[in-house]
Amino acid sequence: EAGVAQSPRYKIIEKRQSVAFWCNPISGHATLYWYQQILGQGPKLLIQFQNNGVVDDSQLPKDRFSAERLKGVDSTLKIQPAKLEDSAVYLCASSPGGSGSYEQYFGPGTRLTVT
């Protein structure tokens, strides 16, 4: 079974530029998560989708971050404009939904550096 795919793996941008990350979850997984992991910290949930609907986006800085999950499969996370403090690893995870839905499977992450 293929795991969660993310691209790009690394991205370096200047502040005030825009950036987008892509995630392809495990086939059949209804729930998709985007996390931000700052160096030395645990992952922090940005947004959670159930199929193509948003379940929780309470910690998403909506003035600059946006995410979508069209057709309930792939997802993109965008930052516009980026700030220095956005430098972090952005992790995508998916889970099956229903029983066992709390077990999240993570992709390798995208390491973003904002200069």
Next chain:
Amino acid sequence: GQQLNQSPQSMFIQEGEDVSMNCTSSSIFNTWLWYKQDPGEGPVLLIALYKAGELTSNGRLTAQFGITRKDSFLNISASIPSDVGIYFCAGRGTGGFKTIFGAGTRLFVKA
């Protein structure tokens, strides 16, 4: 909001030693999860716990869901060099969908 306190922050041990780390919360959790993260990779699920008092093993790893539902611990027996990494606890509280992660325990194993 809900927070998880994970300890210790880091551990330096000799190969073959047993390791114990724990996670506590000020509020009740319904689910506890333990993950391991290697450098440059995403966290990998080790053990999932769903009932208070539950004790679950995965090879040399054993984790328990505390009776009070406010804590969990992870034990690693007979550590080996490939156990090196960051171990995260994560929990899901009552009445919400969000999974909260601890700050991690960094494990270093000396051969």
